[in-house]
């Protein structure tokens with residue numbers, strides 16, 4: 001595992017965007033696994049800036065997102081498909097047909113998950129998967145559990161995740177209780193995994209994921225078993241790990 005520790009969120013975003021842009025430049029038809037949430041916003045802004053300067057071309061890039069809320073579609077500002085259009089897809093020259101997310105509007109969990117699993121199989125493994133990390137160590141919507149769920153599945157969100165996600169919803173608005181998410185196998189099949197974390201409230205999750213035991217109670221801990229993981233964390237998110245390992249030189 002390669003670990004980069006940056007001074008702050010802006011530097012974390014630039015470093016992670018650098019890694020993603022290197023991937024696109026070296027292999028323009030890369031399959032990128034993407035994430036939503038507050039952490040990647042700065043990364044997407046940076047990629048858009050480099051695209052604007054003519055340094056990046058998304059015309060052959062294919063994307064597959066980690067997850068989507070069950071019940072929300074492109075017209076809901078809180079849906080992940082809306083987020084992706086807002087922060088990335090509508091600001092670069094990616095082909096709409098090359099972007100993929102689970103279909104939150106498909107009411108039938110089994111059908112929705114089967115469809116997304118089949119799509120992932122048909123596209124082949126991700127070249128690079130971007131991941132944020134939840135305060136409880138979740139990746140995608142793989143919540144702490146007694147088992148690692150393998151493929152795309154429907155999850156019932158934990159109270160802590162529902163609470164954490166309330167900030168994206170208007171007061172009084174219902175936060176969905178279910179989501180469709182890539183499972184652990186869908187994530188681990190990526191050739192390279194890029195985890196980003198920022199802020200002190202992620203410090204426990206980062207320590208438990210990368211320096212604790214591998215357990216489904218900390219879903220991100222499974223990443224220790226993947227042989228090409230890059231962690232880009234800012235100082236605050238890495239603050240409880242310094243005693244375990246020195247970061248790689250920048």
Ligand code: F6R
Pocket residue numbers: 034035036037038039040066067131132133134135138139140141
């Ligand atoms: C988002 C996702 C989640 C987030 C995680 C961290 O697609 O799958 O696992 O990466 O909840 O979210 P933020 O970045 O908002 O702290």
